Amino acid sequence: MANSDQNSGTSSTFSVSKKTPILGLKLYVIILVTIAALIIVFFLIIFLCRRSSRRRRAQLRYSSGLLPLVNKEISNIKQHDDHIKHVESVELGKNSSSNVSDEKKGNFTSNESSSSRTESVSVVESVNIGWGRWYSLKELETATSCFAVENVIGEGGYGVVYRGVVSDGSVVAVKNLMNNKGQAEREFKVEVEAIGKVRHKNLVGLIGYCAEGSERLLVYEYVDNGNLEQWLHGDVGPISPLSWEIRMKIAIGTAKGLAYLHEGLEPKVVHRDVKSSNILLDRKWNPKVSDFGLAKLLGSEISHVTTRVMGTFGYVSPDYASTGMLNEGSDVYSFGVLLMEIITGRNPIDYSRAPGEMNLVDWFKVMVASRRGEELVDGLIEVHPPPRALKRALLVCLRCIDLDPLKRPKMGQVVHMLEAEDFPFRSEPRAARETASIGPPEADAKKGP
Numbered sequence: 001m002a003n004s005d006q007n008s009g010t011s012s013t014f015s016v017s018k019k020t021p022i023l024g025l026k027l028y029v030i031i032l033v034t035i036a037a038l039i040i041v042f043f044l045i046i047f048l049c050r051r052s053s054r055r056r057r058a059q060l061r062y063s064s065g066l067l068p069l070v071n072k073e074i075s076n077i078k079q080h081d082d083h084i085k086h087v088e089s090v091e092l093g094k095n096s097s098s099n100v101s102d103e104k105k106g107n108f109t110s111n112e113s114s115s116s117r118t119e120s121v122s123v124v125e126s127v128n129i130g131w132g133r134w135y136s137l138k139e140l141e142t143a144t145s146c147f148a149v150e151n152v153i154g155e156g157g158y159g160v161v162y163r164g165v166v167s168d169g170s171v172v173a174v175k176n177l178m179n180n181k182g183q184a185e186r187e188f189k190v191e192v193e194a195i196g197k198v199r200h201k202n203l204v205g206l207i208g209y210c211a212e213g214s215e216r217l218l219v220y221e222y223v224d225n226g227n228l229e230q231w232l233h234g235d236v237g238p239i240s241p242l243s244w245e246i247r248m249k250i251a252i253g254t255a256k257g258l259a260y261l262h263e264g265l266e267p268k269v270v271h272r273d274v275k276s277s278n279i280l281l282d283r284k285w286n287p288k289v290s291d292f293g294l295a296k297l298l299g300s301e302i303s304h305v306t307t308r309v310m311g312t313f314g315y316v317s318p319d320y321a322s323t324g325m326l327n328e329g330s331d332v333y334s335f336g337v338l339l340m341e342i343i344t345g346r347n348p349i350d351y352s353r354a355p356g357e358m359n360l361v362d363w364f365k366v367m368v369a370s371r372r373g374e375e376l377v378d379g380l381i382e383v384h385p386p387p388r389a390l391k392r393a394l395l396v397c398l399r400c401i402d403l404d405p406l407k408r409p410k411m412g413q414v415v416h417m418l419e420a421e422d423f424p425f426r427s428e429p430r431a432a433r434e435t436a437s438i439g440p441p442e443a444d445a446k447k448g449p
């Protein structure tokens with residue numbers, strides 16, 4: 001028995017050290033190589049899994065965790081022409097600078113000289129610049145964990161936006177501008193100069209910037225509940241958390257922010273890219289208009305300035321698109337389209353819809369003309385608005401998208417119209433009331449004056 005065990009032991013030793021037909025290698029060598037290969041494959045799989053889970057986490061963060069994701073293919077159809085997107089602002093720049101107040105001129109000049117001074121040193125300390133701060137690149141690297149993918153909030157036409165925590169503990173949004181051929185730098189300067197000092201509760205505040213070497217970054221206050229596009233067009237389930245009241249709050253706040261840009265600043269600022277993805281929301285659904293990347297300063301004496309057409313497809317006013325004549329009326333038109341989007345929950349251009357419904361403005365007008373205003377309300381709104389409130393909102397839409405820019409209301413008037421309980425029932429002349437005849441229920445019509 002013992003002998004037979006010994007024999008089997010000898011035979012197993014013999015078989016492991018036996019030469020195999022594979023390159024004449026011994027069996028134990030092949031076993032070792034196989035084990036090593038398996039270990040390598042195992043670690044490779046772990047590495048790949050980790051990478052993909054990091055990517056998933058980043059994607060989740062892109063939509064701020066619990067925020068609805070948006071199908072960009074449908075909703076973000078934009079004019080991609082770079083020549084259109086990055087316009088020459090020379091003419092506009094000249095005009096605006098000749099109209100800025102002395103106080104502002106001083107500020108802009110000091111900003112620029114300071115900016116070039118910043119570029120000449122490698123590491124710049126944070127400096128208070130009156131309206132905000134300069135941030136050193138190092139400071140912003142620390143704030144965003146070296147611009148880690150986990151901190152990416154999203155990406156727009158001008159660069160990637162990161163969430164960051166600066167040294168005083170406050171959360172910020174850092175927009176890292178793409179630095180190609182100096183275009184980003186130009187946008188950067190426009191943006192910094194135009195909005196550095198602007199403060200309004202319905203506008204996203206710029207709290208600083210960084211200009212170091214070729215890097216150009218803008219530091220904004222962080223708005224923590226995503227943007228309106230996500231909430232209108234993302235997957236929110238069968239009932240939208242955006243009730244009619246919340247939608248009107250967002251519309252009115254947005255109108256107030258724009259009214260401030262148009263009417264509360266000297267020189268006034270035309271936003272140029274009013275759209276739902278540029279309306280950021282806080283947890284209480286307060287809207288904040290963002291992305292002044294396209295904003296240009298307008299002198300108060302100038303009614304319009306010619307530039308190449310910018311903006312986002314579906315929101316651009318026909319007059320601006322065809323003539324390139326820019327004034328705040330273009331923003332009013334875009335706001336009208338935005339308000340239609342808020343009411344209907346539909347994208348301004350949606351190729352997935354029936355031919356007559358692809359263009360929101362056209363469909364909206366047809367529906368109103370055929371007294372089917374009630375049907376315009378987003379089906380995801382659980383409680384339909386009172387007829388008067390709906391009528392008011394529909395009328396504001398129609399006023400804002402008037403083909404004659406001169407007939408469009410000012411944003412300040414839009415605020416009043418949206419807020420006035422009795423609009424259009426008391427304050428409006430009869431003719432206007434008739435235009436507003438959008439198929440009210442009989443009972444409501446009788447209530448009117």
Ligand SMILES: Nc1ncnc2c1ncn2[C@@H]1O[C@H](COP(=O)(O)OP(=O)(O)OP(=O)(O)O)[C@@H](O)[C@H]1O
Pocket residue numbers: 153154155156157158159160161173175204220221222223224226227273277278280290291
């Ligand atoms: N201050 C901010 N706080 C929180 N999120 C922000 C802030 N600014 C931008 N974002 C988010 O970052 C993303 C990219 O914004 P960005 O303004 O760069 O591009 P966009 O508006 O999507 O497109 P475009 O540049 O064409 O206007 C968006 O999801 C936006 O909601």
